Amino acid sequence: MAVSRVRASFMQCLRKSRFKPFAVESETSTIRRFFSADSSASFQSVGFIGLGNMGSRMANNIIKAGYKMVVHDINRNTMEKYSDMGVATKETPFEVAEASDVVITMLPSPSHVLEVYNGSHGLLHGGYHLRPWLLIDSSTIDPRTSRELSAIVSSRILKEKRDSWENPVMLDAPVSGGVLAADAGTLTFMVGGPEESYNAAKTLFLSMGKSSVYCGGAGNGSAAKICNNLAMAVSMLGVSEALALGQSLGISAKTLTKVLNSSSARCWSSESYNPVPGVMEKVPSASDYDGGFASKLMAKDLNLAAASASEIGLEHPLTSQAQEIYKKLCEDGYENKDFSCVFRHFYSGVDEL
Incomplete structure (x- = not known):
């Protein structure tokens, strides 16, 4: 109403x-x-x-x-x-x-x-x-x-x-x-x-x-924000998926993070907000994903991005996929955990102590 x-x-x-x-x-x-x-x-x-x-x-x-x-x-x-x-x-x-x-x-x-x-x-x-x-x-x-x-x-x-x-x-x-x-x-x-x-x-x-x-x-400030958070979500998913894959292939997340941060894959999600517990200090992954930016808020922002894209007829497959992943995280009980918890709770990555 x-x-x-x-x-x-x-x-x-x-x-x-x-x-x-x-x-x-x-x-x-x-x-x-x-x-x-x-x-x-x-x-x-x-x-x-x-x-x-x-x-x-x-x-x-x-x-x-x-x-x-x-x-x-x-x-x-x-x-x-x-x-x-x-x-x-x-x-x-x-x-x-x-x-x-x-x-x-x-x-x-x-x-x-x-x-x-x-x-x-x-x-x-x-x-x-x-x-x-x-x-x-x-x-x-x-x-x-x-x-x-x-x-x-x-x-x-x-x-x-x-x-x-x-x-x-x-x-x-x-x-x-x-x-x-x-x-x-x-x-x-x-x-x-x-x-x-x-x-x-x-x-x-x-x-x-x-x-x-x-x-x-x-409205351009609001547009910039949802675009920023869309890019942030997709980046975090990409980094988390790569690090989980690396662990499964026998490469430690610490070692792979060094590779990422000294090569073309370097980004905020790998260098400043790493999602693997034990790799970085003073980030949510170092404190059981408490604090930071809640997964439910990321899910909300992705919904806004998807709705805006649909309104103007823009294809948005990555937005839709990210939307589904964070929706599942929330349904599984992790809505109040930082959005980087996708590494542990979606990709089943393991801590490195």
Whole structure:
């Protein structure tokens, strides 16, 4: 139902405005240039919704950077924790919006994002008038949903006019790096939306990460993220399969890893995130695949990639195969284990101690 409502709202917004969510040139050309070089002045109050494993660490780094924060999460214990830290907490996303200049969301799935934006007490609950001038969604969702929400947000009117600016803006800004990078403040942001608003938000991104990449118009950040995670999944499967095959043929994973990392097969999955227990320290495979990026999240991202490919008629055999493998891992009870556990639990590879 939530998806149907946002689709209907999206079409209504398109009829009422000239916004063209899929054309980068038209989107940026309609943006009024109101952002100052000192964009931090525009972020007097930052709202954050979604304080899970990633969101809590991102919010903590924003606090460390000296921003005034307002937060919301459905977990009452998490809310109490932030209240005890002296951070303002709100009961609903709408209340966060009413107290913020910019609102960041970090949520598990497209359905959660739609509910936070369009629910009965969502960010857009106040009709056509909106307090925050910038909404940033760092969730990993499909490009279509990002583009539709962006169109709806841009059709609203700011409660308080900023220079000649009358309409709020949305950026889709998913991240790469996982929990460790979120904690260390070394995330990479992939950002879609108007370039002027991206430039204005750079200081905010750098309070949570080491870099940000502008990917183009609305939805392009989300597109970049699902493509990145598709490539990451296929790479991990290839490396795991090769290492398991090597073990079966009598080559130790440690030896084969040295070969891979000094030859044309060298990649992140072999060199920085090796899936074989005993080969590397300080990676999930060294701690029974706990922590890291859960297999259920990889399965979700592969579903998004497959759905996006199907929408545009693109052949995607590797995506489909990876999708089935991670679906099986989850069905077999490994949904909360790091996605590199495919080496042990799908390919039956063995530890090297």
